[in-house]
Each structure stands twice: as C-alpha cells, then as structure tokens.
Amino acid sequence: MTYLLEEKVEPPIKTFHDYALVAITKHGVTLARELQKTFGGTDLYYMKKFEKGDEAEKNIQLFEGSVRLLLPSLFKHYKGIILIISLGAVVRMIAPILKDKKTDPGVVVIDDKGQYVISVLSGHLGGANELTKEVAALLGAQPVITTASDVQKTIPVDLFGKRFGWEWESAEKLTPVSASVVNEERVAIVQESGERGWWEHDRPLPGNFTCYSKIEEALQHVHDAALVITHRNLEPKEEEILRNGVLYRPKVIVLGMGCNRGTPAQEIQAVIQETLDELGFSIKSVKGIATIDLKKDEEGLLETVSKYNWNLTCFRPEELNAIDIKEPSETVYKYTGAYGVSEPAARLESGAETLELVKKKSGNVTISVAVIPFQ
Known part of the structure; x- marks a missing residue:
C-alpha cells in the first residue's frame, strides 16, 4: 500500500503491530529493513522512491510526500515510533502534535548509520527508554538516554527478548x-x-x-x-x-534440509510443519534452513525462507563432509559431492552435537532438526 500524503488529509493507517519504524533516506531504508527482520512487532514505512518490489509480501507500507504528514496518524495508532531521521528534524515535526506524557507514544531516533539510538519522547511512561536499549543492543549502537533517573530497571514484558x-x-x-x-x-x-x-x-x-x-x-x-x-x-x-x-x-530451531530439484514450496512447508508437530516444536522458533550450496537457488527453499523470514545458510560439500554422520551415502556423494546434506548442515549451523531428529525422508524432502544450545 502507498500513502499519498497531503495537507489536511490524514492517511488511513493499516496497523499490524505495536511499533512503527520509519525511514526516509536510502541508507535509512537499508538499515530499517535489516532491523525489521530481527526486531519483531514493527510495521515498516518508507518512501516509495526506495521501493524494492517485495513490500506487499512483507507488509511494508510506502508513502509519497512529507513524512511530517504521516506522523499524526502514527501517534494515534502506535505504542512506540522508531524514526531513522535526524534528531533536529524529528523535534520540529513532532512539536505541534504533542499532548502529554501519559498519552504520547514513545519516540526513538536512530542516526542514518545506526551508530546512536536516542530516546526522544515518553522515556518512562511511553517506554522509549527501554525501547532505546533494546534497539541499541540489537544494532550494536550507543543508547542515548537523558532522563535524570531511569527508574524502571526491570523487564519490559512486551520487549522482552x-x-x-x-x-x-x-x-x-x-x-x-x-x-x-x-x-x-x-x-x-x-x-x-x-x-x-x-x-x-x-x-x-x-x-x-x-x-x-x-x-x-x-x-x-x-x-x-x-x-x-x-x-x-x-x-x-x-x-x-x-x-x-x-x-x-526464541529463534533456536535449525532445519537441515535436502530436496530434489524442483520440489514445490508447498511440499517443503508441509514436511516442515508435519515434522515440527511430531517433535512438539513451535514453527515460531525456527531460525532458518541449512543446506548444501547446490541448493542456493532452489525456488522452493527460497520461497519458504522468504515466507517465514528465515535465514538460508548454504555449505560447501567439503564443509559438510567434515562432520561425522551416522549414515553416509555414496549415492548422495555421487550427485552432490557430500556424503550427507540435512544432518551435517543442521549440526554445522546450530553448533549442536546431537540432533532432535537425525534424518527423515518424506517424498522429495529430507529433513533433520537441531536446537541451538544455550548461548
């Protein structure tokens, strides 16, 4: 969806989460897209001129015109707003729409390079201080909090983890x-x-x-x-x-996978869900899929990781062969150069010594499941 921002016309914001993430520059958009991947519960907004083509699929909302005209609607609909915009510009834009510290959302500003995360508005009651700390920790940035005393020093339940x-x-x-x-x-x-x-x-x-x-x-x-x-x-x-x-x-499940060329995404996803149900694991805890580099362009795998916003890690045959596996296969080696794919890939990516599921063959898909050890 693209919002055409005009004076005296408030855009009908379509919200999915509690936090809004807004960017207006090329570098800011890149930073925002990366941040949204790992900081769950955010709706992303940026200017249409930086459109990538996958916005509808990822529920990213585009706008044309001044971001100043978007802010009143964001203030009404979100608990917190993260702006990758200069601090001075933000102060000028939000000044006319401020009400009081009991109702204003938390506002956090990030610089264009992601070096500083600044708590700007509603630090305590609006949660901006905790939001600042969480975002800064994720980016490896410096949190900037200027309130005299950060009184909470506890666990923000909605931001936990x-x-x-x-x-x-x-x-x-x-x-x-x-x-x-x-x-x-x-x-x-x-x-x-x-x-x-x-x-x-x-x-x-x-x-x-x-x-x-x-x-x-x-x-x-x-x-x-x-x-x-x-x-x-x-x-x-x-x-x-x-x-x-x-x-x-937590994102701790790694799926080691191999599949025949051309296996549809629907079959891959069905095997994943069936396997997780058998193990009693939540699909929300999957971090990603690990496989052999021959599958780096496999459409079914690419469609699956895109759908769930998972990582796709591909290993070279020699990396997979460095892992001892229970059932090395000469047939697999003949076609791939590796004696196994799903089992060693899951162990390599997760760092786990033992697997929750060593290997299961289902139709065109082979799957292994690992849980990343406590970090």
Whole structure:
C-alpha cells in the first residue's frame, strides 16, 4: 500500500503491530529493513522512491510526500515510533502534535548509520527508554538516554527478548503480566532455550523474579505471573503457568534440509510443519534452513525462507563432509559431492552435537532438526 500524503488529509493507517519504524533516506531504508527482520512487532514505512518490489509480501507500507504528514496518524495508532531521521528534524515535526506524557507514544531516533539510538519522547511512561536499549543492543549502537533517573530497571514484558528475535505466542496476557512486573509481584522466569543475556542492567535481578529451567519446577511454587521462554509446545498439564503468563518463542530451531530439484514450496512447508508437530516444536522458533550450496537457488527453499523470514545458510560439500554422520551415502556423494546434506548442515549451523531428529525422508524432502544450545 502507498500513502499519498497531503495537507489536511490524514492517511488511513493499516496497523499490524505495536511499533512503527520509519525511514526516509536510502541508507535509512537499508538499515530499517535489516532491523525489521530481527526486531519483531514493527510495521515498516518508507518512501516509495526506495521501493524494492517485495513490500506487499512483507507488509511494508510506502508513502509519497512529507513524512511530517504521516506522523499524526502514527501517534494515534502506535505504542512506540522508531524514526531513522535526524534528531533536529524529528523535534520540529513532532512539536505541534504533542499532548502529554501519559498519552504520547514513545519516540526513538536512530542516526542514518545506526551508530546512536536516542530516546526522544515518553522515556518512562511511553517506554522509549527501554525501547532505546533494546534497539541499541540489537544494532550494536550507543543508547542515548537523558532522563535524570531511569527508574524502571526491570523487564519490559512486551520487549522482552526482541533484540534476539523472540516472538510472543500470544499478546493476551501482556498487560496483566506487565502490571505484575511493575508492581514487583512474584514473577517466574522459565527459560528452556534461547539466549541467556537478556538482563543488561548494572544490578542483580530484582528479588521478586525467580528463574527456573523447567516449567514443571516453576509450577511447584506460587507466583503471580510468569515469563516462559521455550521452543516446545506446552503439554496440557503445563498450560497452568500461562494463566497469567506470556510465552516467548526464541529463534533456536535449525532445519537441515535436502530436496530434489524442483520440489514445490508447498511440499517443503508441509514436511516442515508435519515434522515440527511430531517433535512438539513451535514453527515460531525456527531460525532458518541449512543446506548444501547446490541448493542456493532452489525456488522452493527460497520461497519458504522468504515466507517465514528465515535465514538460508548454504555449505560447501567439503564443509559438510567434515562432520561425522551416522549414515553416509555414496549415492548422495555421487550427485552432490557430500556424503550427507540435512544432518551435517543442521549440526554445522546450530553448533549442536546431537540432533532432535537425525534424518527423515518424506517424498522429495529430507529433513533433520537441531536446537541451538544455550548461548
């Protein structure tokens, strides 16, 4: 969709997420597209003259005219706005539309090279300070926060793990769980997989948080809320922890794959979903597909990773052959130069010593599944 921005005409914004990401320069667009891939929950807007051709597929919204005319609508519809625009220009553009710190969204500015992330507006109540820290951590940039005291120093429930690409399973309990965190109630943090470096404050984790490695263990204690990080589908007896809890999906599953030339994307995707269901894993936790470099132009694989916004990693035959596998195949070697594809590719990409699924052949597809070890 392209918005034609005109004076006195407010564009009918089509929102999908809580955060808007806006760019108006060539370099800013490149940075914004990369940021959107890993910082989930953002709607991306940029100028039509930088159109790439895949905007409709990725729900990227284009506009023509001054970005100043877009901002009033963004202020009404989003919890936070990330602008890759100069700070001075942003200050001038938002000044006429500011109301008060209780209702204005958090506004964050990033410079064109992605070196600084600046909290501009609604640092505490609007969450701009936490948003600044999360985005800066993701970009490897310097966060700039100028409020006298950053009083929260806790876990922002809606931003938890976003810099690692974690996704919520559901937003239903975000508000009550956030209330429990802010009010310093008893909160369980259950982490079965994913990155460990989510606590970045220069003080210990507050005493109202208790960490567990298994849901079963957490359920043996009384808590007011829970943050659960796992790639698994919960069993019925475990669902109780989500009574007032948020389930996060870390990007930890690597799919090693091989397929016959010309295998349609629909068949590949069906095998993936069937396999994950058999293992009890969530497709939201898939990080990407790993395969042999002969498949780097395989249309079915390319369509699949594009659909789910996954990585596609391709290894040379000699890299795959350096990994010991259980069932080396002379037939596979004859056609590819590698004694196996899915199994060694999954291990190489994930760094896992053992696989959740060593190898399964289904129709034209061979699949192996690995879970990235704790980082």
